Structures are given as structure tokens and as C-alpha cells.
Amino acid sequence: MAESRFTLDDRLPAGYFTDSLHADVRAGLAERPRTLPPKWFYDKRGSDLFEEITRLPEYYPTRAEQEILVRRAPEIAALTRAATLVELGSGSSRKTRLLLDALTAGGTLRRYAPLDVSGAALAEAGEAICRDYPGLEVTATVADFEAGLPLSDEPGPRLLAFLGSTIGNFDPAQRQAFYRMLALSLTSDDVLLLGADLVKDPRVLVRAYDDEQGVTAEFDKNVLHVLNRELGADFDVDAFDHVAVWNAEQERIEMRLRSRAAQTVKIPELDLSLSLDAGEEVRTELSCKFRRESLTAELHAGGFTVRQWWTDPEERFALLMAVPN
Numbered sequence: 483m484a485e486s487r488f489t490l491d492d493r494l495p496a497g498y499f500t501d502s503l504h505a506d507v508r509a510g511l512a513e514r515p516r517t518l519p520p521k522w523f524y525d526k527r528g529s530d531l532f533e534e535i536t537r538l539p540e541y542y543p544t545r546a547e548q549e550i551l552v553r554r555a556p557e558i559a560a561l562t563r564a565a566t567l568v569e570l571g572s573g574s575s576r577k578t579r580l581l582l583d584a585l586t587a588g589g590t591l592r593r594y595a596p597l598d599v600s601g602a603a604l605a606e607a608g609e610a611i612c613r614d615y616p617g618l619e620v621t622a623t624v625a626d627f628e629a630g631l632p633l634s635d636e637p638g639p640r641l642l643a644f645l646g647s648t649i650g651n652f653d654p655a656q657r658q659a660f661y662r663m664l665a666l667s668l669t670s671d672d673v674l675l676l677g678a679d680l681v682k683d684p685r686v687l688v689r690a691y692d693d694e695q696g697v698t699a700e701f702d703k704n705v706l707h708v709l710n711r712e713l714g715a716d717f718d719v720d721a722f723d724h725v726a727v728w729n730a731e732q733e734r735i736e737m738r739l740r741s742r743a744a745q746t747v748k749i750p751e752l753d754l755s756l757s758l759d760a761g762e763e764v765r766t767e768l769s770c771k772f773r774r775e776s777l778t779a780e781l782h783a784g785g786f787t788v789r790q791w792w793t794d795p796e797e798r799f800a801l802l803m804a805v806p807n
Contacts, residue, residue: 488612490605492624493632502626503712504752511749511756511764520651520737520767521599522705529603531701538697540689543647546799547677548577554792554801555584561790561803562673563590564641570627571648572596572607581643581675582615592637593619597627628660631667639671647679647799650734650770654780661784665806674786674804681771682798684728691726691735691769699724702737705766713751721745725763737767772800782807 495501503522510517524532536544564585569578578594585591594611598604604622612620625632633640642664652660664674691698702724706717722739729736741758748755758764777800778788786804793800 487618488608488620488622490601490608490622490624492601494599494624494626498626500712507709507713507749508752508754512754514762516756516758516762516764518705518764518766522708523701523766524600525704525708527707528701528704529600531697531704534697535693535701538693538695540693541698542686542690542798543679544577546794546796547645547647547801548580549794550792550799550801551577551580555580556587558641558675558803559584559588559590562639562641563588564639564673565590566593566595566636566638566640567591568595568597568633568636568640568642570597570642570644571646572598572604577645578643579611579614581641582611582618585641586615586618591618593621595621595623595633595636597623597625597632599624599626631663633667638669639673640668641673641675642668643675645675645677647677647769649676650679650772651768653768653770657780658784661781661786665785668806670806672806673789676781676802676804678772678777678800678802679769680793680798680800681733681773684730687735687771688726688728691737692724696724698726698737702739702766706739709749713749715747715749715751717747718745722764732770733773734768734770736765737769738763738765774800777802 506519535541567581567585572578582594596604601624604624608620608622623632649657703719703722706719709715710717721742723742725738725740727736727738740761740763744760746755746757774791781788781804785807787807788802788804790803791800
């Protein structure tokens with residue numbers, strides 16, 4: 483039975499979401515410049531909106547990464563001979579199936595171990611994968627991998643996949659801490675598979691984060707719906723405009739919510755009153771873009787050596803394999 487091959491281990495401490503949200507909102511909104519971390523986009527509505535974004539004509543990263551995986555998954559399977567595929571922030575595990583297919587065909591894969599903060603997403607994806615891959619063991623873990631990597635008895639070698647250029651949501655200091663944590667968690671037989679969006683024409687980049695249909699704007703504003711619901715805040719969502727800006731110096735897209743007028747927002751749950759000027763912005767996401775030389779160097783500083791670097795034919799996106807130094 484598929485159920486006997488699927489386990490779900492919740493490692494999040496009691497009150498995790500409430501405590502994290504309170505801490506992030508206090509830290510991010512209490513001082514200027516105002517910021518909120520992007521993880522709070524992803525309630526059910528936000529996750530559905532992001533799935534819609536990945537299908538938009540302007541949003542190339544998902545398609546570009548998938549193109550690379552279609553071409554390279556058999557090679558990845560042959561090079562790693564992984565017995566366990568560990569995936570961070572797996573969500574719906576859609577692209578993962580290309581890796582699962584290749585590793586299964588190669589005859590080495592025994593276990594799929596996805597990690598995500600959403601137990602519901604893990605349960606839905608894990609049960610589907612058990613149905614579609616007879617004989618594969620699925621051990622899902624509800625965890626915040628930024629706080630540590632709960633790996634233990636997975637059969638090796640392990641292939642740890644961190645796809646979608648989620649690494650771009652971290653600033654340089656956060657990326658270094660993340661690489662070091664990963665390097666300490668992996669053995670010399672393990673391999674990191676990392677997806678990274680590349681620097682390109684700023685017009686292409688801005689369009690990817692500010693689409694014509696306004697889906698990304700809805701996604702960006704969804705964080706205000708989350709704060710209203712979870713913290714009793716009184717954000718007028720229509721009083722904000724979605725803005726996507728290319729920061730050329732930092733080589734990153736910044737998503738921001740810009741206040742249309744001077745306004746005061748109350749967040750009763752935190753006993754916080756927030757005064758925003760007309761035109762004042764709340765930064766809701768960083769999406770850093772990468773170059774081969776600098777990304778290879780920062781990975782090396784964080785404890786990894788890049789062994790393979792693949793791009794899609796248009797060189798929009800990179801998929802790389804790295805091993806602990």
C-alpha cells in the first residue's frame with residue numbers, strides 16, 4: 483500500500499508560524515526601510531497565485547529550469563547514482579518528477595525526502611508520488627530548512643536539490659550561512675543540485691516580476707491579506723501599488739509595495755501602529771540574479787566545489803552540481 487511507504491514528520495516547534503510571523507513583522511515593519519520576508523506570501527491563495535505565475539509568458543525561470551532538467555536529468559542520475567533525493571522547499575514537487583524518473587530508470591533511487599514548511603503540500607505531493615512510483619519510499623519532513631537541515635538515516639549517496647532559484651531570495655550573508663549549513667550536513671559522497679537565475683536584460687527581468695495580467699501584483703499584495711487575517715491588521719490592500727525594480731548595483735530584482743497616500747495601519751496583535759508616507763515602500767522580496775564566476779566563488783567560500791554547470795539554450799538559467807569541499 484502507498485500509505486505504508488509514506489511518512490510525514492513534523493519538526494516545527496509548537497507556535498512556529500505565529501512566533502515567526504510576529505518576529506518578522508516586528509523586525510521588518512518597525513523601522514525604515516520597511517521589509518517583509520517573502521515566505522509570508524505562501525498561504526493557500528499565495529501558493530495558487532505563484533503556480534499561476536509560473537505559467538505566465540513573461541515568467542521564464544520555471545520553463546528554463548525545466549528545459550535543463552529534461553535534457554540533463556539522465557546525466558545527473560548517472561553522475562550521482564543517488565539512493566536518496568532530498569528536496570528543499572519542495573512544494574508541489576512538479577519538476578522533481580524529472581529527477582525521480584531519471585534516478586528510477588538508473589536503478590539507484592530508494593527514497594525521496596522532501597522538506598517544506600507546508601505539511602498539506604507535502605502530504606498531497608508525497609501521496610501522489612507514492613502512487614506513481616511503486617517501491618519508492620517517501621519520507622517527508624515539515625521543517626524550516628533555513629534553521630537547520632534535519633537529515634539522519636537517508637541511504638546514500640544523497641542528491642540534495644534546491645531548485646527554482648529560491649537561493650536568490652537570500653542576500654549574500656544569508657547565502658553564505660546557508661551554504662555552510664548545507665556543507666556541514668552533507669558527506670563527501672553527497673551532491674548539491676542548485677537552480678540559479680542568471681543576470682540578463684533588465685527589461686526581461688522586470689517583466690517577469692510585473693506581468694501584464696497583474697498576477698504578480700496580486701501575489702505581492704497577498705502578504706497584506708495574510709497580515710490582516712493573522713494579525714488583525716487593517717491594511718487597505720487597494721491603497722498599495724506593486725512595483726518591481728531592477729537594482730543594478732546589487733544585481734537583483736526587488737518587489738515592493740508602494741503606499742499610494744499617507745496612511746496609518748494598525749496591527750493590534752502586535753500593538754503596533756504603522757505610519758506610511760505617500761510613496762513609501764515595503765520591500766517584500768529580493769530575487770538575486772547570478773553570474774557563473776561569482777556564484778562559483780561564493781559557493782567555494784561556503785564549502786562547495788562546482789563540478790557541473792548547465793544552462794538552457796538561451797542561457798537564461800543555470801543548474802549546477804556542487805560537492806562539499
